[in-house]
Amino acid sequence: MVVFYTLMPMLSKQCVLCLEPSHNPLPLCAPCRKDLPILKHACTSCAAPLSTNAVTRCAICQKKPPPQDFALCHFLYDSPIKQLLTQLKFQKKVAYGRLLGNLFATHLQDYYQQHPECLPEAIIPVPLSLKRMSERGFNQAERIAKPIGKELGLPILRNACHRKRHTAPQLSLPAKDRHKNLLNAFEIKNSLTLNGRPIEHVALIDDVITTAATLESLATEVKRVGVKTVTLWGVARTPLN
Ligand SMILES: [Zn+2]
Ligand SMILES: [Zn+2]
Incomplete structure (x- = not known):
């Protein structure tokens, strides 16, 4: 006792x-x-919420397939997830990053138990620009990635990629300007390897997927250096409009 x-x-x-x-x-x-606002039906390519599970891809991805192969988000970008993510980033509530990472890890574990062939080999947290990193003092995507890497047994590649220049916050821009804002924003200098072997499947993780433009831009760069399969992971997904 x-x-x-x-x-x-x-x-x-x-x-x-x-x-x-x-x-x-x-x-x-x-x-x-x-x-919590769980994202139930979503596009398998960009994680945009879908009203039905009768289709697997949204109209945009059907028309023009995105650079990434898969996308998985756990929540809708709605209350109270929205507030937790905002406080994580702007009030340095790093414990919320750990909590959201743990919740997402449980979701991913369930998913990959059913689809073990889809499990990525390594995780890249979307890097912040040096300017934003020095303002914030930490990268929220890394905080979220940490418990996921631990639970899924995947390495986190912290320094594989960097942001070439400072970009305006995506949520502050109209959708049509977001893609332009991120064009060539990321750079990977060396090919990605693990224990001397090229990595074939990488997961890119961010806190929120908005139009997916940030992650698509990074996915393009990851594929440029030879990675065959890219999966996007986001804690939360905003609706298409
Ligand atoms: Zn409670
Ligand atoms: Zn889509």
Whole structure:
């Protein structure tokens, strides 16, 4: 019984949403977790929400296939995920990055248990520009990637890629300008290898996928250096409009 009492405080945290005890090792209680805006039907190429699972790709991807092969997001970019991501980035709530990474890791584990042939070999967190990195002090995509790498047993390639120049925040621009904003924004100097062998399948991870332009631009660069398959991972996806 001594063990029981000493373990109890470690297994429960304060829920970040309702502030009640979570009764589990994550700072999120079961009722709040159940209410999160899960992305149910989505385009397999860009993760855009779809109203039905009768089709697998959205009209845009059917018309013009994007550079990446697959895309997976866990949540809709809606309350309270939106607020957690905003506070992660702008109020340095790095614990939220860990929490969202853990939730996404569970989702990805379930998915790849059913589709083991689709599992990427390594993760690249979308890099920030040097300017934004020095303002923020950390890269939110790296914080989210960490628990995922651990749970899925995948290496995180932190320095494989960098942002060549500072770009305007994607959400601040109209959709038509977002692609232009990111054209040639990323650079990978060396081919990507793991234990001396070329990597064939990489997952690119970011906090939010908006028009997918950021990740598509990076996916193009990753393929340019010889990676055959690219999967996009985003904690949350904004609707198409
Ligand atoms: Zn709660
Ligand atoms: Zn699509």
